[in-house]
Amino acid sequence: MAQPLPMSTILRHPLASKRCMMIFHQNGEETMELFELLSRYEAVGPIGQGSYGYVCSARDNDLVERFQAKPPEEYEDASLRPEEREEIYDTNTLVAVKKLRQLFENNQPRMWLCATREIQLMMAFQHDNVMSATDFFIPLGGVEMMTYDAILQLQHTFDGVYVVMKKMDYTLREVLDSTIVTAAELAPGYEMWLRRMKLLMASGGKVNADVSSTPSPVPASRLNAKAGAQDEDQAAAAAAAPMNDHGAPVAKTSTDGGVEGKGGGGGDDADGAPVCCPLTTVSLHSLTRDYRKFILYQIFRGVGYLHMCPVIHRDLKPENIMLDRSYGTRITDFGQGRDVGLNATTDYVQTVLDNCTQWYAAPETLTVAINSPMGFIDHDSFHGVDVWSIGCIAAEMLIGRPLFYTTSMGGKSQLLSIFRVLGEPSASAIASIAEYRDKETRELFMSSVKKLVKTAPPSSTITPTLAELLRSPYGDEDEDEVSLIIDCLRWDPRERITIQAALQNPFFTKDGYDPVIDPEDTAKRVPSVRPEDISEPVSGRAFLWNLFLERHPEVKELWNSLVAKHEEEELEVKKTAADT
Structure with a gap:
């Protein structure tokens, strides 16, 4: 001691x-x-x-x-x-x-x-x-x-x-990378669904699959092959797990230094081998429902507090979310954050675009001119930038891989990845995204969208396409959870769900989660320093x-x-x- x-x-x-x-x-x-x-x-x-x-x-x-x-x-x-x-x-x-x-x-x-x-x-x-x-x-x-x-x-x-x-003890990325899904844990029919996704990909169907090249699988040293159990054992363990004040299970540390309770299993035979996504060849790293719900709830509360200040984070991703051993969650890394107080003469605010990891970046922050990095976000929809990123993180915890995965860097390739999942944006959504850009970045965005519409594979409307992909390998996806993620990932930032509405979603409230963002009433205006000040x-x-x-x-x-x-x-x- x-x-x-x-x-x-x-x-x-x-x-x-x-x-x-x-x-x-x-x-x-x-x-x-x-x-x-x-x-x-x-x-x-x-x-x-x-x-x-x-x-x-x-x-x-x-x-x-x-x-x-x-x-x-x-x-x-x-x-x-x-x-x-x-x-x-x-x-x-x-x-x-x-x-x-x-x-x-x-x-x-x-x-x-x-x-x-x-x-x-x-x-x-x-x-x-x-x-x-x-x-x-x-x-x-x-x-x-x-x-x-x-x-x-x-x-x-x-x-x-x-x-x-x-x-804190871990980043969410470390938690995800230390989790594996084994063949023995797959829900009935999931393997068939995976094969179907692979066939759809091969036939040019409506699947998010950039396969021009593939990354190396997650290193074996980062996989916790001893944490977890079979489906029935997981359910029993979750029911018996100690609960915290929010009614969510408290994670324990495994004997080999990993984190137990996230999903993942062990074994030396084929049933214990990691399951890889056929779209990316990366090992699936899904969390089980109780854990992803508890983490997602805290992410919404934390970002909701930022927005009350009012501050946009602008760089939300698993690497910027910290967890302790009990899965207490905190948002961190505010180097890109800034206040969104209104300009004295206009009803919009400026924000630097294309500055965060692109897999989690909202479409309105993609595709900007190199010599004009400023875009514009109006005060009524500024929350949409971070809500989109939360939706991407929630989807990854559910399906076990980045939803808008692409191996190509750049705003245009990321927009194409989004096209493949959400389909073509409506004219009103395009207009909404373009409305608060300056002339140069607006023209660039509109030009990129027109080219992508011609080259993107056909797909249907947002709900059936995205809902089809939002499937947990454990088979424990929740209808309310899926609808919540879909509401985060609307093309039009004004149509994305607000933080408060998200916390009032039945996915949380039916388990007794408190929808109050700031119970201590500590949120206050935090005007961040301007470039011209320093x-x-x-x-x-x-x-x-x-x-x-x-x-x-x-x-x-x-x-x-x-x-x-x-x-x-x-x-x-x-x-x-x-x-x-």
Whole structure:
């Protein structure tokens, strides 16, 4: 079991920072990264690295003190095993610390713009299903560095910042990739249905199938071949599984480090082999109904909260959805997020298009001119961008593969993939999508649609085509679930279901899920920083420094006292010089 830190460590100067070296491993390469944490945090180990920086886990001494003063009731259970007790301790005292590095070194305004937006939004969010920042800081160094000259220089030269947040255990992508569907688990008739889909694909039927090339199957190392059971055993396990406050099953960790309860099975014979989708050749990674319902409910609540702020996420995908071991779900990665407050003279807002993973991108954000990346979304339908992405994620959890899968990059190929599933958009839908684009991107979009109409395979209306594909290999798809996904994936953004209406869908309400998005009434307007506000390193650093002072007013007090002392010393020097 992890032991509390010695009091001498806890009582260090709260603004002092200490350094530790972390070793990260990715794609067979080893990278060393220096972390400089406030004395409140004790570095534990590396978590991962991304485009903008590195993430490590740390022990929060404030949480340690709180835990010691009042441990959770479950921690007092005498029957707990040592590893269970340690897990409870870690859950309540560990945090994730994200280091955003080299923000200004290469003079790339978009880099510090995305970082600043994410920090600004995370500091304001307060919702169980949205990742928020519990702390944000710029290291001041040791106590000896807290001088007027040192801090003045730091304000104008710092190149990295740190964001502290709740430590989660998995991304939704990791959960999906660790899930397998075996032949023994297939619902009756599913294999025949798969063969029919393959035949339809071969005959040019109405199936989403870009087979110009195929990706490698999910690596075996990422598949949890021991998690799950036969259909009857799964049903019994779901019925007996511990439930949380929302009435959804609580996931358990398997002995081999995977996540149990998602579906997937084990076995060395043919029945235990992974089932691959004939359209993509990738192993199916469907979740069972109770788990996908619980996750989807939380995604809707989290995104609903964003829209109340009002903020569009614009980059929703499984990689940006975090889960803990109990399947608590949080939306994260707000670098592309922005507020949708109305322009003072118009009734629309501008948004950068074509900036998220294309499989989950709404059609109105696809196909833009390279030299004109701005499109327009009106205030009444801005929710549709994120709702479309949620529909894509919900469909993937159900069918076990990306719904609008394509191996070709670019907006036109993605639109073709959507055509193959939804069919040709109506004239009113095309007009709605084109209405709020500028002239250049409107003409490009209309031209692309006309070409796609000529080349796309024939298909019928949206409902029978999409409904035919929304089938779970476990045979546990729900009629309300299917209709909800269909309502998310309308061509016309104004016709897509709203978040509130989605939460009131019988798919959730018949199981007692609360449709209230923000029960604590914490949503507030969060105006995100504009590009023109931080167009150069000087203004970018100044903006981030002010955010730091906002989060740590004690730093502002320290700086004011140092300034006052510095001014007194300067006056004394001038007075002495005058006297001589």
